[in-house]
Every structure is written in structure tokens, then in C-alpha cells.
Amino acid sequence: MAKRRPTLVEVAAEAGVALGTASRAMSGHPAVRDETRRRVQAAARKLGYEPNRLARSLRSGNPHFVGVVVPDIANDFYAGALKAMQDVLESEGYQVLVMNSERRAAREREAIKSLLSQEVAGLLIATAGGVADEPPVPTVYFDSLLPGAGFAHVARANQDGIEVLLDHLVGVHGYERIAYIGAPPDVTSAAERLDAFTAGMAARRLPIDPDLIAEGDEAWTPQSGREAMARLLDAAANPEAVLCASDTFSLGAIQATRDRGLRVPRDIALVSFDDPLYGEFIEPRLTALARQERVLGKVAASQLLNALRNGAKRPALNVRIPVELTVRRSCGCADETAPHRAIRTLF
Amino acid sequence: MAKRRPTLVEVAAEAGVALGTASRAMSGHPAVRDETRRRVQAAARKLGYEPNRLARSLRSGNPHFVGVVVPDIANDFYAGALKAMQDVLESEGYQVLVMNSERRAAREREAIKSLLSQEVAGLLIATAGGVADEPPVPTVYFDSLLPGAGFAHVARANQDGIEVLLDHLVGVHGYERIAYIGAPPDVTSAAERLDAFTAGMAARRLPIDPDLIAEGDEAWTPQSGREAMARLLDAAANPEAVLCASDTFSLGAIQATRDRGLRVPRDIALVSFDDPLYGEFIEPRLTALARQERVLGKVAASQLLNALRNGAKRPALNVRIPVELTVRRSCGCADETAPHRAIRTLF
DNA sequence: CTGAAAGCGCTTACAG
DNA sequence: CTGAAAGCGCTTACAG
Numbered sequence: 001m002a003k004r005r006p007t008l009v010e011v012a013a014e015a016g017v018a019l020g021t022a023s024r025a026m027s028g029h030p031a032v033r034d035e036t037r038r039r040v041q042a043a044a045r046k047l048g049y050e051p052n053r054l055a056r057s058l059r060s061g062n063p064h065f066v067g068v069v070v071p072d073i074a075n076d077f078y079a080g081a082l083k084a085m086q087d088v089l090e091s092e093g094y095q096v097l098v099m100n101s102e103r104r105a106a107r108e109r110e111a112i113k114s115l116l117s118q119e120v121a122g123l124l125i126a127t128a129g130g131v132a133d134e135p136p137v138p139t140v141y142f143d144s145l146l147p148g149a150g151f152a153h154v155a156r157a158n159q160d161g162i163e164v165l166l167d168h169l170v171g172v173h174g175y176e177r178i179a180y181i182g183a184p185p186d187v188t189s190a191a192e193r194l195d196a197f198t199a200g201m202a203a204r205r206l207p208i209d210p211d212l213i214a215e216g217d218e219a220w221t222p223q224s225g226r227e228a229m230a231r232l233l234d235a236a237a238n239p240e241a242v243l244c245a246s247d248t249f250s251l252g253a254i255q256a257t258r259d260r261g262l263r264v265p266r267d268i269a270l271v272s273f274d275d276p277l278y279g280e281f282i283e284p285r286l287t288a289l290a291r292q293e294r295v296l297g298k299v300a301a302s303q304l305l306n307a308l309r310n311g312a313k314r315p316a317l318n319v320r321i322p323v324e325l326t327v328r329r330s331c332g333c334a335d336e337t338a339p340h341r342a343i344r345t346l347f
Numbered sequence: 348m349a350k351r352r353p354t355l356v357e358v359a360a361e362a363g364v365a366l367g368t369a370s371r372a373m374s375g376h377p378a379v380r381d382e383t384r385r386r387v388q389a390a391a392r393k394l395g396y397e398p399n400r401l402a403r404s405l406r407s408g409n410p411h412f413v414g415v416v417v418p419d420i421a422n423d424f425y426a427g428a429l430k431a432m433q434d435v436l437e438s439e440g441y442q443v444l445v446m447n448s449e450r451r452a453a454r455e456r457e458a459i460k461s462l463l464s465q466e467v468a469g470l471l472i473a474t475a476g477g478v479a480d481e482p483p484v485p486t487v488y489f490d491s492l493l494p495g496a497g498f499a500h501v502a503r504a505n506q507d508g509i510e511v512l513l514d515h516l517v518g519v520h521g522y523e524r525i526a527y528i529g530a531p532p533d534v535t536s537a538a539e540r541l542d543a544f545t546a547g548m549a550a551r552r553l554p555i556d557p558d559l560i561a562e563g564d565e566a567w568t569p570q571s572g573r574e575a576m577a578r579l580l581d582a583a584a585n586p587e588a589v590l591c592a593s594d595t596f597s598l599g600a601i602q603a604t605r606d607r608g609l610r611v612p613r614d615i616a617l618v619s620f621d622d623p624l625y626g627e628f629i630e631p632r633l634t635a636l637a638r639q640e641r642v643l644g645k646v647a648a649s650q651l652l653n654a655l656r657n658g659a660k661r662p663a664l665n666v667r668i669p670v671e672l673t674v675r676r677s678c679g680c681a682d683e684t685a686p687h688r689a690i691r692t693l694f
Numbered sequence: 695c696t697g698a699a700a701g702c703g704c705t706t707a708c709a710g
Numbered sequence: 711c712t713g714a715a716a717g718c719g720c721t722t723a724c725a726g
Contacts, residue, residue, distance in 0.1 A: 005463070005483060007719060018697045023721060031695055050464040054401050055719035058702050072430070076624070079426035083419070083447065090446075095465060097442060100433065116352070117397040118442060136352060222628050251628040258630075276625075277423070281569050281598040283605075283630055354703055365713045370705060378711055402703035405718050 006047040014043035026051065053095075057119060066094045066304065067115030068124045071103045071144075072219070076277050077293045078126065081142070084297030085124060092305060094121065103218055105130035122304045125150075129186065138307035141316075142300035144187040150316050152303040154296060157320040158189060158273075161289050162196035162243070164325050165271045168287065169241050170204055173332050175269060179212040179239035181228045181249045183220050193245045193273060211237035216249050225252025226259075233260060241269035241331070247276035250286060250330075265332040275326065287331035290324040353394040361390035373398065400442075404466060413441045413651065414462030416472045418450045418491075419566070423624050424640045425473065428489070431644030432471060439652060441468065450565055452477035469651045472497075476533065485654035488663075489647035491534040497663050499650040501643060504667040505536060505620075508636050509543035509590070511672050512618045515634065516588050517551055520679050522616060526559040526586035528575045528596045530567050540592045540620060558584035563596050572599025573606075580607060588616035588678070594623035597633060597677075612679040622673065634678035637671040 012022035017040060025032045025040035043049075057063050066089050070078040086096050097115055101108035108130025115123065122138040125131065127146050139150040147153075169175045178201065185191035194213075201208045212235075214228035225248060232239060233256065244250040250272040254264050264270045264284050272288040279286055299319060327333050359369035364387060372379045372387035390396075404410050413436050417425040433443050444462055448455035455477025462470065469485040472478065474493050486497040494500075516522045525548065532538035541560075548555045561579045563571035572595060579586060580603065591597040597619040601611050611617045611631050619635040626633055646666060674680050 009719080019720085020698075020722075021696055024696085027721080029722095033695060036695080050460060052405075052466060052719050053464045054405055054466050055702090056721075058399075058401055058405060058704090058718095059720045059722085061702070061721095073433070074423070074427045074430040076421070076423045076426065079423065080421045083421040086420070086445075086447065095444060095461070098433075098445065099437075100430065113397060114442070117400045119399060119401050222625050226628075248625070251625050255628045278569050278595070278598050278623075281573075281602045356703080366704085367706080367714075368712055371712085374705080376706095380711060383711080399703050402718090403705075405702095405720090406704045406706085408705095408718070 005052075006049045008049070008051070011040065011043045011047055011049045014047060015040045063119040063121040064094055065097050065115075065118055065120045066122050066124065066301075067112070067118075067120040068096055068098045069101055069108060069111050069115070070098065070126045071101050071128055073098055073100055077274075077291060078143075080291070080293035081126075081297035081300070084294040085301040088298055088301040088305065101128045101130060103128045122308055124300055124304055127187070138304060138311050140300050140304045140307065142296060144189050147188070148316065151307040151311070152300075152317040152319060154300040154303055154319045155189065155192075155321070156289075156292060156296065157323045158192035159196040160320075161273055161323040162193055162200055164289065164323055165243050165273070166197075166200045166204065168325065168327065168331060169243065169269070169271060170206070173241070173269065175241040176206050177209075177212065177238060177240045178206065179214065179232050179237070179242040180245070181214050181216055181225055181232070181242060181253060182245040183216055183249075184218050186218065190245065197243065209237050211235035212239055216245075216252070220246045220248050222248045222252035222255070225249030226256045227252070229253035229256035230259070233257075233262075239268060241271070244270065244272045247272055247274040247279070247286070247288065247291070250288070251276060251282075254284070254330075264330050269332045270330045272330070284330045285328035287328045287333065288326060290326065292321050292324070295321050352399075353396045355396070355398070358387065358390045358394055358396045361394060362387045410466040410468040411441055412444050412462075412465055412467045413648075414459070414465075414467040414470045415443055415445045416448055416455060416458050416462070416470065416474075417445065418448050418473060418475055420445055420447055424621075424638060425490075427638070427640035428473075428644035428647070431641040432648040435645055435648040435652065448475045448477060450475045469655055471647055471651055474534070485651060485658050487647050487651045487654065489643060491536050494535070495663065498654040498658070499647075499664040499666060501647040501650055501666045502536060502539075502668070503636075503639060503643065504670045505539035506543040506546075507667070508620055508670040509540055509547055511636065511670055512590050512620070513544075513547045513551065515672065515674065515678060516590065516616065516618060517553070520588070520616065522588040523553050524556075524559065524585060524587045525553065526561065526579050526584070526589040527592070528561050528563055528572055528579070528589060528600060529592040530563055530596075531565050533565065537592065544590065556584050558582035559586055563592075563599070567593045567595050569595045569599035569602070572596030573603045574599070576600035576603035577606070580604075580609075586615060588618070591617065591619045594619055594621040594626070594633070594635065594638070597635070598623060598629075601631070601677075611677050616679045617677045619677070631677045632675035634675050634680065635673060637673065639668050639671070642668050 008022050009019050012019045022040050025037040099111035108128045123135050124140050126143040131146050140152045141150050142154045145153045180197045182194045183190035185194050198208055214232045216224035216228045272286050274291045275288045355369050356366050359366045369387050372384040446458035455475045470482050471487050473490040478493050487499045488497050489501045492500045527544045529541045530537035532541050545555055561575035563575045604611055619633050621638045622635045
């Protein structure tokens, strides 16, 4: 357990070459005789040598870390996005460093500072508003953006998503009194959805009664969704349908209807932004937009790779993940066997 | 975006002291005049200096990374455990490096090797069987263990958990034909639960019909639980109750009963190891053991901290997280208002 | 093609 | 209390 790991000087000694030669042999430098390279590799294998990547980064000036800052890695949406990011970044030789902001600006600021002192090549941030001044490394914002900053922005097509959901509610089912449960609009994802909802209702000349709009908490918890739905039902604004800005709000909202003996979709229809985890196994099955956290993570990481390769200074690229609706039962559609899938994109 | 971060030599120059003095001033070394320390700190602040933690680790020989290897970080159980580990490790100045084994021994081996070349102080592993020879740094196994290896083992009290569930099924409800859905016993968590089930049934002189035992897949997916339950129902062994080794299997099993128009608990009772995420919002509400991934992660990380502080060589400590049962509806208990909570421990 | 040397950004004995 | 120097484990010009 305490045995020291061998270093390159030991490998060089074992192979009978100079340190520099051993380094070149190991790193695939072309100007090394085949026979020499083999000798060095054999020595490395014999000693169980593995290069010290920290020393390598320090000396070469090419950091091999990428920092990721999310509100909460225990949130399955961010956990999924992280996984996808790791897949693309690790295949390019980068190691991911994750930190949680806990949705607090001060903690986010600390996390970024900490990441920077570990020499990250770049940053992927779902911001909670803690980005003081622009980080000195290429930065891609995802999910929760900082308008105007960074190399690229990657998020879902929030506006389009709300439009697709409203289209279904209004166009297919003919609902008019539609309620909305969203998160506090301090983050772009919440703000964009709320704005799209009010704009979409106005465009359809449907009522935007304040009693039809409720707010969950900033952590998007099911419990806050339950309370928001309870408020909606208390207000006696008699919504025919509710549009939830997240799967978690939907779970809570459904529970709130059960609390009063109501049923979805019989008594009130519900559609949702984001399928719940294991959505196939939850009753009632939700008509919802796919979460696509994997795509989001993958695209965001790819954008960062672009920045790392040719970090040209230019206005931030705004990438939107197209929305995908799965129609199931919660909206009032009966037929589960042939789900209608509307694919829309903003590109 | 491209501005270089200032180094300690620049801070020293700005403060008019030698490099070594600047280093001591910043690191809180006692032998520094107050006035000098203030000058250095002022210079550091002025330049926006942040120490390079990689260089510090390399020179001091005290690595500040801890490696975590899990089957799949997108799995919310592991994501929750990771979060807890981060909380305790970051407060001690460590930075966590996570990698996924994807439940494959070869990938786990690669992950460990990669982590080691980044100079981790220690390792936290939920093993998929890829630990070739003992890592040269203190290692704590959690959830999925490697018997005999490492500094400590931290897992839930699997045997006790099964006992508590059987006690409830048999003692409270009087069920006798009890089925089991578990994961392939290649990992200790699955093996311990299966063994405890057969032993517990035998001890109670209840039937252990092979038709009453079904296996899901190694990723513990709901879909495989659904198929396992379907097989159980097909076998016509007529179970009165089913004990699922995970929340995911339970979700699938419930879906399988719905597939045939059966209902839980009316037609068949169900109890589960591990509450589902957002379990309060899922119908039927499950009688299940708390997942406790936060406690698990916290305890495992604390054990590693112990090893890091006084890494005495000794037989691995075996720590078990006590089990906690929440009685709800899926077992057949009607009263939801006063959940009976049985606390049992193996300590 | 190979070796000797400098140096990445730090910490830490060793003198004074 | 402070400075000058060595060195962590590497990479990379520079000679030869």
C-alpha cells in the first residue's frame, strides 16, 4: 500500500538511456530509434511505470483537466449530463473535475476559483449567477446560461418546447384555461419557459390569469410542485390543464390532485417539460418533452473541445437542443400504443 | 480569456521579498513577520494570485486528489453517494475525481490506473470486479465490496435488511409464498441479499421454490425487473408477495402486474430494498428500506480520511449502515398516517 | 537519433 | 525572521 510509484528516471536507468530519450520514447516522439523505443517500453512495463500526469501538465503547460460546475450533482438531470460530458472529454484525454454550487452564487464563485487553481483547460458551467468576471479559460455555459459570456451556450429549446406543449393542449385537446407551474425565473431555463408561456398564451388569445401561474422553488422540488398545484386548485381559477416546467413539478402536482381526490387526466390534464426518470413506470404516464440531458452534456462538451482546439475569440455561439414530445396519457390522449412524436427544432 | 495567471515569483517581486518568503507568508508558516505577511498578502490580492495546487502537490508530495470509481455516475444512487463524499472530502481540502466503470472489470482497471497517474491520495471504489492487485494508496470499498482488501468496507446491512423485510411480510401479514427479484450475484450487494433471502426463508421453514426466485440484470434496471416479475407470474408458483432487491426492480415489477391487470397490494404484496427517488410521489407508495446513499457516501469518505491520517496497516474494517424500514401501502398495510419505522443495526 | 540542461510553479530544508 | 538553493517528475529546445 505504501510502495512508491516508479518514475521516468528509473525507467531510463533500467533501459540504459537518458531521461529525455525515455520521455520521447514513451510519448511517441518520431525521432527515436525503434530498438530504443522497445527497450524503454520494456523497462517501463517491467517496473510498472505510469506517467505522472500532474508533472506532465505542469511542465508542458497543457492542462488535462476540465472543470464542471453544476447546482447539484445528486440531481439526476445533472448527473446524466455529467456522464455524457465525461464520455466525450475522457476520450480526448481530459479528466473531469465536478463541483456543486448548491445554487448559491458565492459557492459557485468559490468552485470556479478552486477549479482554476487546479489548472483546468476549460470550464462547463450551469450557472447559479456566481460568475463574477469571465474565467481566464474557455468556458461553455449549459442549461442555465450567462447571456453574452463564454465561448458557447448550450441549452434546450425552451421556447419551442413550451410552444409544442401549448400546441398539443390547445390544438389537439382544445383546452383554454391553462395553468403553469414554473421555477423562479432567476435562471435562464426558468425565465425562458415562463416568458414563452405568457407569450404563447397571449398569441393564442387565451387568458393569462395571475391565478393560473404558480411558482415552485429554485431547486425544482416535487414538494414545491405539490404546494404550487395546491395553490392553483385553491385559487378556484378552474384550470382545465396544467403545464409543468419540469418532471419534478409534475410529480408533485399529480400528488396534489390525489390529495384532493382528483385524477389526472380525468379531472385535470397535465403536460410536462422533461420526462421523469423511469417515466415508463410511473402512473399516470406523462405527456412530456424528453429530458435529453445526455445530448445536452454531449453537445456542451463538444463545444468546449472546439474552444480548446481553436479558441478564436468571437461572440458566443448559441446552441439549442431540439425538443421532442412524447404523447402519453396525462394530457387526456387515450391511445398509448402509437405515441405521436413531434420533432421540432430551432436551428 | 487568454491572460496568464500570476505566479508566486511575481507576488514575491511585487512584495519585494524572496520566493521562499512569499511561499511561507501565503501558507501560514509561523516564522514570518506580521508586517511581511501583510505585504505579501496585499501583493497577492493586487495581482489576483491563486496558488497552483498541482505544483504544490508535486513539490510537497501531498496529493490533494481522491479518486472515486462507480459503476455509473448517472445512476442516482451513486450520484447521491458521490455528493456526500464530496461534501466531506472537500471540507478537508481534497478534490474528488470520479470515473465510471460501466460495470466492466476492464474499464474499472483502466479507471484506477488513470486515477493513480493523477496522484490520488486515496481511492473509494464500488467495485465491478476490476481491481487487479491492491492499489498502492489507501482504498475504501463501498456498496460493492472486495472481501479482504482495502482499509475499510462500507455497505448497507444487507442481511439485516432482508430480515426486516421478511419479518414484516411474515410476521405482520402472514405471507408464506414469497418471491424474490434480485440482481446477478456477481457483486457483494446482490449476493448478500440473495443469500439472506434463502437463509431467511429456510429459517422460517417457508418454501424456497426455484420458481419463486427471479433475476434482473446487472444494471438493476426497471425493465429487467418487469421481465423478472413477468416470469414469476408466468411460473404459476402463485406468490402472495414479492421482495425486490431494489427500488428499480420494484418499479418494473409493479408495471408487470399492471401489464396483466393485477394490482399491488390487492393482488400481490410488494416490499423493497431501497426507496425510489421521489418515493412519496409514486403510486402505490412502497414499503421499503431507506436508500441511505448519503450516509453511505459520508461514512465511506470519513473512513478514507481516517486511512489518510493514520494509515496503519490492519485488517479491513467492516462498516455496515443500519437499515431503516418505512411501512407504506405496497405491503398491504392500509394505515399511511402513522408509518411504523423499524430501526435495526448490525453494530 | 540521443544526451545534457533548463525549467513548469511551487515547498522546504539549510544557512545566516 | 529571511534568502538562496535544491528538487518534485516530467517535457522540450539545443547541441552534437
